[in-house]
Amino acid sequence: QNRNFATKSPDSVILPGDLLHVDFGITYLRLNTDTQEMAYVLKAGETEVPSYLQEAFKQGNRVQDILTENYVPGRTGNEILRASRKLLEEENLRGTIYTHPLGFYGHSAGPTIGMWDNQGDTPGAGDFPLHAMTGYAIELNAVVFVKEWNKDVRIMLEEGALFDGEKVTYYNGRQKSILAIPRGGTHLGY
Known part of the structure; x- marks a missing residue:
């Protein structure tokens, strides 16, 4: 169906076959999380998320990889975005990056790396350099x-991570597949 957060009716009901997206954050001990994950409501007779949706999800993970591979100490947010966008184009991925520092505030001090409505340079906030730790x-x-649905699907992800100066480590791992609702067996989607 063609519903999303901007066009849904207040009477909308989640139904089997729906692809769900959640965006939430928690503040604890003055530290903040900011997380987005995706799930799919199984239809009667389905025991797992359709493979074509899981394949689509992999493209979201690839955009994460491209972005974090461009984390280099001293590089500005704008430079990281430009390098990432170049690789997205080379791989024919339609990705949008809008990454931000996370810490004592949901959007903390440090470089902004893209904006959801601007995939070019972000003067000021995008000019800050990336630092270790x-x-x-x-x-x-x-x-x-998604051919099976004959439409575009947006894979939206957000995970907290630490850049230690060499690599990016996701605080609690990262979502690697769409979560099934209800969850069955031991498959947790990670």
Whole structure:
């Protein structure tokens, strides 16, 4: 169906076959999380998320990889975004990056890496350099055409992570597949 957070009716009901997206954050001991994950409501007779949706989801993970591979100490948010966008184009991925520092505030001190409505330079906030031992909400999406639904699907992800100066480590791992609702067996989607 063609519903999303901007066009849904207040009478909308979640139904089997729906692809769900949640965006939430928690503040505890003055530290903040900022998380987005995706789930699918199984239809009668289904025991797992359809493989074509899981394949679409992999493109969201690839956008995460491209972004975090471009984390280099001293590089500005704008430079990281430009390098990432170049690779997205080379791989024909329709990704949008809007990553921000995470810490004592939901959007903390440090470089902004893209904006949801601007995939070019962000003067000021995008000019700050990346430093080691800093936290980020790796926030982005990938638009994937799903043939079985004959439409584009937006894979929206956001996970907290630490950049230690060499690599990015997700605080609590990262979502690697769409969660099934209801969950069955031991498959947790991670």
